[in-house]
Amino acid sequence: MSRQMVRPGGRSARVQASVHTAVRELEAEVGRDGLTVPLIAQRAGVTPSTIYRRWGDLAQLLSDVAVERLRPDATPQDHGGLESDLTAWAEQFLDEMASPAGRAYIRDALLGDPDGSNAGQCSAYAADQVDVILTRAAGRGEDTPGVETVVDHVVAPLMYRILFRPAGLDAAHARGLVAELLEGDAAGK
Amino acid sequence: MSRQMVRPGGRSARVQASVHTAVRELEAEVGRDGLTVPLIAQRAGVTPSTIYRRWGDLAQLLSDVAVERLRPDATPQDHGGLESDLTAWAEQFLDEMASPAGRAYIRDALLGDPDGSNAGQCSAYAADQVDVILTRAAGRGEDTPGVETVVDHVVAPLMYRILFRPAGLDAAHARGLVAELLEGDAAGK
DNA sequence: TGCCCAGAAGCAACGGATTTGCTTTAAGGT
DNA sequence: ACCTTAAAGCAAATCCGTTGCTTCTGGGCA
Numbered sequence: 001m002s003r004q005m006v007r008p009g010g011r012s013a014r015v016q017a018s019v020h021t022a023v024r025e026l027e028a029e030v031g032r033d034g035l036t037v038p039l040i041a042q043r044a045g046v047t048p049s050t051i052y053r054r055w056g057d058l059a060q061l062l063s064d065v066a067v068e069r070l071r072p073d074a075t076p077q078d079h080g081g082l083e084s085d086l087t088a089w090a091e092q093f094l095d096e097m098a099s100p101a102g103r104a105y106i107r108d109a110l111l112g113d114p115d116g117s118n119a120g121q122c123s124a125y126a127a128d129q130v131d132v133i134l135t136r137a138a139g140r141g142e143d144t145p146g147v148e149t150v151v152d153h154v155v156a157p158l159m160y161r162i163l164f165r166p167a168g169l170d171a172a173h174a175r176g177l178v179a180e181l182l183e184g185d186a187a188g189k
Numbered sequence: 190m191s192r193q194m195v196r197p198g199g200r201s202a203r204v205q206a207s208v209h210t211a212v213r214e215l216e217a218e219v220g221r222d223g224l225t226v227p228l229i230a231q232r233a234g235v236t237p238s239t240i241y242r243r244w245g246d247l248a249q250l251l252s253d254v255a256v257e258r259l260r261p262d263a264t265p266q267d268h269g270g271l272e273s274d275l276t277a278w279a280e281q282f283l284d285e286m287a288s289p290a291g292r293a294y295i296r297d298a299l300l301g302d303p304d305g306s307n308a309g310q311c312s313a314y315a316a317d318q319v320d321v322i323l324t325r326a327a328g329r330g331e332d333t334p335g336v337e338t339v340v341d342h343v344v345a346p347l348m349y350r351i352l353f354r355p356a357g358l359d360a361a362h363a364r365g366l367v368a369e370l371l372e373g374d375a376a377g378k
Numbered sequence: 379t380g381c382c383c384a385g386a387a388g389c390a391a392c393g394g395a396t397t398t399g400c401t402t403t404a405a406g407g408t
Numbered sequence: 409a410c411c412t413t414a415a416a417g418c419a420a421a422t423c424c425g426t427t428g429c430t431t432c433t434g435g436g437c438a
Contacts, residue, residue, distance in 0.1 A: 010433080011387075011432085011433055012433095036423085037424075038424070049387080049425090049427085052425065119352060119353045120353065122353060123353035152342075152349075153346075160344065163299065163352075164308045165340075199404085200403085200404060200415070200416075201405090227394075236417055236418070238416080241395095242416085
């Protein structure tokens with residue numbers, strides 16, 4: 001969704017903005033574990049019940065904020081070829097996601113997400129970025145795999161290891177995944 | 190670890206066992222959302238502060254219990270060949286993990302897991318199962334990929350989709366992942 | 379333009395969860 | 409059999425989360 005579908009300018013929008021801002025400020029000040037709903041409410045100039053009514057609980061609020069932070073802020077760079085584009089993107093993706101902050105956001109996004117929509121949004125961000133790269137490559141006349149194939153062979157392994165097996169995960173591994181994908185079957189599905 | 194490394198027979202071990210049992214019983218009786226630390230403590234015959242001191246909070250306790258439930262209860266079946274073994278295992282893995290209960294346990298396991306050790310344990314369970322299959326195949330003289338390769342190409346895509354994109358995930362997809370892995374490069378790494 | 383209405387926020391009180399200092403118990407080692 | 413130490417029990421105080429009710433805001437309609 002996410003949970004907010006309000007017109008800009010209204011009171012709801014102001015409340016949402018100030019709450020989100022409060023979360024970010026306080027996270028920087030007291031750390032992730034020091035966050036509580038009453039604390040956030042106070043900083044945002046709102047009563048706790050407002051937050052509980054709109055977001056349900058702290059986990060869901062943090063999930064919303066986390067998804068916002070996981071949104072890519074730029075389209076993937078153009079390096080002139082599919083392999084270099086994908087490789088560069090995968091390295092950057094890993095860099096951002098595998099950092100302590102990135103992992104925390106991913107966890108938050110997954111955790112306070114009863115219906116899975118926030119997780120779906122994260123996945124969509126990655127898929128969109130990949131799609132841009134693939135479309136660009138197709139425009140150059142290159143043979144490209146499908147988005148789903150790239151998700152399975154590059155995005156999923158990286159994300160799985162970030163969440164479950166952080167050890168031994170580095171840029172070389174990301175490069176290897178891309179290389180393996182492209183050498184194996186450039187037009188897979 | 191998990192969080193308990195106590196000798197069997199001691200008081201600590203008894204407390205842990207009765208608390209874990211209480212969690213399972215109560216989860217069946219009142220449902221996942223009805224669980225509270227005081228409720229569990231009462232059923233287990235301990236005081237709430239005992240649970241808070243040992244596990245920290247409800248999330249971490251549930252994480253420990255979830256990991257226990259995610260432990261495979263049998264070694265993978267032997268179907269006489271690598272491809273059929275892996276395919277059957279992947280299908281069963283998907284079946285168990287993608288079910289509502291499986292997803293809930295995975296979420297719980299990740300949720301109350303500050304240091305990632307419980308997530309690591311889950312991943313190790315899968316890797317161990319895969320390793321059994323690969324070792325068996327190697328014993329037959331078959332060419333086998335490495336465990337890490339199977340994790341990247343089969344386990345990770347399944348888990349990623351379970352967590353982030355449940356739609357369009359079925360046994361056929363699991364079979365496809367295995368087939369693709371083995372046809373592409375039977376000795377990958 | 380000004381009146382209404384629905385949705386959202388504020389307020390306040392209650393119930394229960396969490397924390398914490400101190401005491402007591404029990405396992406294991408000497 | 410004693411002693412040490414880690415863990416459990418106990419109880420009080422605090423704080424979080426929930427809820428019914430009131431008040432306010434802003435957009436639609438006459």
